[in-house]
Amino acid sequence: MNLQIKDIHSYYGNIEALKGVSLELTAGEIVTLIGGNGAGKTTILMSISGLVPPKRGEIHFDGNPIHALSPDKIVSLGIVQVPEGRRIFPDFSVQENLDLGAYLRNDKPQIKTDLDYIFELFPILKERRYQSGGTLSGGEQQMLAISRGLMANPKLLLLDEPSLGLAPLIIQQIFQIIKKINQEQKTTIFLVEQNANLALQIANRGYVMENGLITMEDKATNLLGNEAVKSAYLGI
Amino acid sequence: MTGTYDILSYFLELFSSGLTRGSIYALLALGYTLVYGVIGLINFAHGEVYMVGAFIGLIVAGIMSIMDYNILAILFVTLTFAMIYAAAYGFTIEKVAYKPLRQAPRLAALISAIGMSIFLREYVILAQTPDFVSFPALIPKPAFLLAIKNYLEPTEVLIILSSLTIMVLLLILIKRTKVGKAMRSISQDREMALLLGINVNKTISMTFMLGSVLAAFAAILIAAHIGQINYNIGFIVGIKSFTAAVLGGIGSIRGALLGGLVLGLTESFATGYFSSDYEDVFAFSILILILIFKPSGLIGTVATEKV
Ligand SMILES: Nc1ncnc2c1ncn2[C@@H]1O[C@H](COP(=O)(O)OP(=O)(O)OP(=O)(O)O)[C@@H](O)[C@H]1O
Ligand SMILES: [Mg+2]
Numbered sequence: 001m002n003l004q005i006k007d008i009h010s011y012y013g014n015i016e017a018l019k020g021v022s023l024e025l026t027a028g029e030i031v032t033l034i035g036g037n038g039a040g041k042t043t044i045l046m047s048i049s050g051l052v053p054p055k056r057g058e059i060h061f062d063g064n065p066i067h068a069l070s071p072d073k074i075v076s077l078g079i080v081q082v083p084e085g086r087r088i089f090p091d092f093s094v095q096e097n098l099d100l101g102a103y104l105r106n107d108k109p110q111i112k113t114d115l116d117y118i119f120e121l122f123p124i125l126k127e128r129r130y131q132s133g134g135t136l137s138g139g140e141q142q143m144l145a146i147s148r149g150l151m152a153n154p155k156l157l158l159l160d161e162p163s164l165g166l167a168p169l170i171i172q173q174i175f176q177i178i179k180k181i182n183q184e185q186k187t188t189i190f191l192v193e194q195n196a197n198l199a200l201q202i203a204n205r206g207y208v209m210e211n212g213l214i215t216m217e218d219k220a221t222n223l224l225g226n227e228a229v230k231s232a233y234l235g236i
Numbered sequence: 237m238t239g240t241y242d243i244l245s246y247f248l249e250l251f252s253s254g255l256t257r258g259s260i261y262a263l264l265a266l267g268y269t270l271v272y273g274v275i276g277l278i279n280f281a282h283g284e285v286y287m288v289g290a291f292i293g294l295i296v297a298g299i300m301s302i303m304d305y306n307i308l309a310i311l312f313v314t315l316t317f318a319m320i321y322a323a324a325y326g327f328t329i330e331k332v333a334y335k336p337l338r339q340a341p342r343l344a345a346l347i348s349a350i351g352m353s354i355f356l357r358e359y360v361i362l363a364q365t366p367d368f369v370s371f372p373a374l375i376p377k378p379a380f381l382l383a384i385k386n387y388l389e390p391t392e393v394l395i396i397l398s399s400l401t402i403m404v405l406l407l408i409l410i411k412r413t414k415v416g417k418a419m420r421s422i423s424q425d426r427e428m429a430l431l432l433g434i435n436v437n438k439t440i441s442m443t444f445m446l447g448s449v450l451a452a453f454a455a456i457l458i459a460a461h462i463g464q465i466n467y468n469i470g471f472i473v474g475i476k477s478f479t480a481a482v483l484g485g486i487g488s489i490r491g492a493l494l495g496g497l498v499l500g501l502t503e504s505f506a507t508g509y510f511s512s513d514y515e516d517v518f519a520f521s522i523l524i525l526i527l528i529f530k531p532s533g534l535i536g537t538v539a540t541e542k543v
Contacts (some may be wrong), residue, residue: 049280049425049430049431051430051431070433070435071430071433072430072433072434072435074433075431075432075433076433080431081465082433083427083428083431087425087427087431088426089420090424090426091420091424092420092421092424096417099417100417100421100432100434101432103414103417103418103432103433103434104432104433148432152432152433157463234520
């Protein structure tokens with residue numbers, strides 16, 4: 001697994017949301033991307049997933065260009081996004097939401113194994129299996145969103161602000177599980193966060209972004225100690 | 237005694253013809269509601285697909301009648317051809333009239349739909365005829381139904397039963413199959429569906445095709461029952477079925493079924509017990525009342541319970 005983003009420019013109409021972003025993710029890493037509101041973090045993920053394809057620049061996955069592929073092709077390569085706001089299908093049961101995660105897969109026995117694994121990670125989802133997605137709490141919805149992403153059997157999991165709006169205890173729990181997934185499944189994780197402190201604690205490396213541009217890149221431990229990062233994102 | 241019998245049999249007659257109409261409205265309303273679910277638009281050319289389906293059927297049935305096939309074979313082949321052709325029309329309408337305008341304002345798509353509708357009508361007038369043409373009576377009258385023909389019209393019973401069968405099949409398709417799940421997920425959150433690898437364009441095409449198949453099925457049944465068609469038959473039926481879809485709650489499958497049946501029965505009883513002069517007025521009065529007092533329809537919450 002290797003993802004390389006080379007100088008991408010992405011737009012919403014005439015608004016240039018990414019003004020030349022480059023970054024790289026290698027196999028087995030947890031990499032975090034931090035930055036304030038409107039910096040362009042979500043746009044990077046949407047560009048990778050093919051929903052906001054870059055107008056200029058290139059994205060390569062395992063050496064092959066993917067910046068012109070349709071979203072379903074990108075998912076089928078193993079690049080799976082768990083978007084901001086969780087976006088659980090409210091009318092579907094927990095089980096149906098999970099099934100949809102495996103929409104592109106045909107390997108039934110492996111799907112079953114993955115489902116068991118998920119129910120081990122989040123036993124609450126097994127309990128709530130037949131409950132509709134819309135009735136879950138915020139934390140449970142986030143667990144379901146991550147699980148639905150896992151059901152797609154990702155090589156690279158893109159997580160957009162999984163901590164958003166959740167209680168500190170739940171956030172802790174979810175971050176531990178993200179780390180566990182990375183270790184046990186060898187899934188590469190690209191974690192977009194505003195909760196920089198926690199994100200940097202579980203990440204190997206981090207990028208900082210402002211205003212459509214990457215402004216810093218370093219090992220997570222270095223960023224945690226960096227004065228500029230501390231004052232801007234860690235609230236210290 | 238005779239009086240009671242007459243009252244009962246008249247009631248049954250109205251009931252059965254109401255259910256027949258209702259089944260047809262429901263089959264078409266499903267097409268409106270499915271398409272609305274996945275792209276949030278009313279496909280105003282849907283009634284024309286119904287009309288074109290009837291004409292395809294007429295051509296196929298005509299050829300086969302000359303060749304002297306038995307009636308069941310003719311019905312089967314006619315339905316098959318009409319449904320396949322209608323699917324192709326539905327597919328093409330989406331690609332030509334809607335897809336290029338997906339990012340455009342809704343009004344653009346509406347105008348495009350009306351344009352498509354006029355085009356299809358004019359096309360049939362030119363390629364076929366502006367006049368009424370007779371449609372062969374393809375629906376058999378099996379013996380077991382002839383036994384009750386004093387109470388219920390056999391053709392109507394067959395139309396009702398076969399429509400119900402198709403509706404049940406559709407419900408299973410929507411609930412259980414991959415394409416059905418894709419449709420329902422798109423209607424809830426299109427972007428999320430994309431992120432899960434669902435091919436949204438393909439699913440939208442499938443939805444148009446599915447709706448068109450149902451419309452053609454309805455068209456053949458009713459054309460064979462009434463015995464004549466012209467280029468205009470899709471117009472009123474289309475608007476009424478749209479009314480049925482709105483009545484039930486546009487976007488809701490169960491709503492379309494319920495709306496169709498309620499509208500069919502209402503029309504039948506209203507014309508039967510009051511006056512047939514106002515047949516079309518009832519449907520449109522219902523549409524207006526629903527839009528004013530309960531825009532979300534009988535079943536529900538438009539926002540969450542689509543498709
Ligand atoms: N659909 C859209 N249409 C127009 N502009 C948009 C759209 N989505 C985002 N933008 C703009 O693009 C810029 C980057 O937005 P983006 O959502 O990527 O930021 P973000 O870093 O994810 O912010 P947040 O932390 O608030 O989620 C912002 O200026 C935003 O206003
Ligand atoms: Mg964001």
